[in-house]
Amino acid sequence: MPIALITGITGQAGSYLAEFLLAKGYQVVGMVRRSSTVTYERIEHIKHDLTLVQGDLHDQSSLVSILSNYQPDEVYNLAAQSFVATSWNQAVLTGEVTALGVVRLLEAIRMVNPKIRFYQASSSEMFGRAPAPQNETTPFHPRSPYAVAKVYGHWITVNYRESYGMFTVSGILFNHESPRRGIEFVTRKISDGVARIKLGLAKELLLGNLEARRDWGFAGEYVEAMWKMLQQETPEDFVIGTGVAHSVRDFCEAAFRYVGLNYLDYVRQDPRFMRPADVDLLVADCAKARQKLGWMPKVTFEELVAMMVEADLKRLKDAS
Numbered sequence: 001m002p003i004a005l006i007t008g009i010t011g012q013a014g015s016y017l018a019e020f021l022l023a024k025g026y027q028v029v030g031m032v033r034r035s036s037t038v039t040y041e042r043i044e045h046i047k048h049d050l051t052l053v054q055g056d057l058h059d060q061s062s063l064v065s066i067l068s069n070y071q072p073d074e075v076y077n078l079a080a081q082s083f084v085a086t087s088w089n090q091a092v093l094t095g096e097v098t099a100l101g102v103v104r105l106l107e108a109i110r111m112v113n114p115k116i117r118f119y120q121a122s123s124s125e126m127f128g129r130a131p132a133p134q135n136e137t138t139p140f141h142p143r144s145p146y147a148v149a150k151v152y153g154h155w156i157t158v159n160y161r162e163s164y165g166m167f168t169v170s171g172i173l174f175n176h177e178s179p180r181r182g183i184e185f186v187t188r189k190i191s192d193g194v195a196r197i198k199l200g201l202a203k204e205l206l207l208g209n210l211e212a213r214r215d216w217g218f219a220g221e222y223v224e225a226m227w228k229m230l231q232q233e234t235p236e237d238f239v240i241g242t243g244v245a246h247s248v249r250d251f252c253e254a255a256f257r258y259v260g261l262n263y264l265d266y267v268r269q270d271p272r273f274m275r276p277a278d279v280d281l282l283v284a285d286c287a288k289a290r291q292k293l294g295w296m297p298k299v300t301f302e303e304l305v306a307m308m309v310e311a312d313l314k315r316l317k318d319a320s
């Protein structure tokens with residue numbers, strides 16, 4: 001039975017990846033950090049099939065002992081301070097976890113077993129201002145402390161491959177969303193806001209930049225691409241997205257329309273949600289993933305919006 005270690009297993013993508021690998025017959029070891037409250041909401045339904053171990057990307061020795069104790073064949077590094085807006089308020093912490101956390105894990109792998117296959121969760125945010133569509137050869141122009149940290153994570157992953165011949169790959173994923181998305185990210189903030197307004201629990205929805213355009217796909221499908229990257233004969237980096245961009249305004253329009261409302265009656269702009277520097281347009285050219293991995297997303301933008309609004313309506317109705 002192959003063994004996979006997932007850091008960030010309690011996060012959105014980690015929970016889908018764990019489900020996917022369990023279905024493939026893996027023993028899934030999940031690294032969780034100690035906190036005063038339990039953060040297993042996204043993995044509660046599969047918790048008994050997982051091996052959960054305490055560790056933290058800040059703590060090198062915890063990484064070494066997890067790798068030594070469980071001897072994984074594959075490591076998926078999904079842990080990060082992943083919220084872009086927070087990265088301006090906690091720039092040093094973001095660098096510690098999202099950048100240096102990667103090299104701590106790579107060093108631990110190099111020391112314990114350099115044959116382990118390693119996946120790094122890189123991000124389309126690294127492209128920032130680079131002209132769209134973006135692919136594996138597009139130069140980076142990061143626009144936030146988060147994106148800068150991810151650029152370090154990307155290049156150190158490439159560097160360990162080139163320096164030590166290790167099987168390390170960087171998956172450059174564009175925004176992926178789902179009903180399990182953190183509530184502060186814009187898609188989930190909108191789906192939750194729409195559901196609250198529809199159910200009479202809120203009157204308005206406060207947002208920042210409505211014109212930013214993103215390539216939004218369904219997280220449940222993107223985890224297969226991560227796994228496929230580690231099954232290749234040679235390690236290479238891949239861009240993963242849908243190839244279609246929509247604005248935050250489009251997302252609002254579609255989500256409110258889904259429940260029979262007009263977003264213009266409820267959405268207000270609030271400067272508190274504007275960023276010091278934003279990214280205007282990200283859209284993936286994922287021709288390489290299509291050709292080499294045979295990976296293609298199926299869930300459309302409209303289906304994603306509907307899935308997220310439905311899930312929030314159900315959650316809020318069940319809670320009332």
Ligand code: NAP
Binds near residue numbers: 077081
């Ligand atoms: P997420 O929901 O924010 O999950 C982040 C995970 O990292 C959580 O499990 C969190 O644990 C863990 N974590 C944070 N700091 C840690 C630390 N110091 N040590 C160990 N674990 C720590 O993120 P996601 O959306 O699933 O994204 C997964 C990865 O892909 C992240 O690296 C993100 O930056 C990257 N990425 C995401 C997207 C996207 O659109 N979602 C696109 C490209 C790349 P707690 O539960 O304890 O907080």
Ligand code: F7E
Binds near residue numbers: 124184
């Ligand atoms: O913002 C705008 C905001 O926070 C998207 C992370 O998973 O994907 C994610 O980063 C856009 C930005 O995601 C609000 O200014 C407007 O232009 O949902 P977001 P993100 O910054 O794209 C990448 C690929 C990652 O790697 C990251 O880890 O929406 N926006 N009004 C708003 N954003 C938020 N959060 N809240 C608002 O009220």
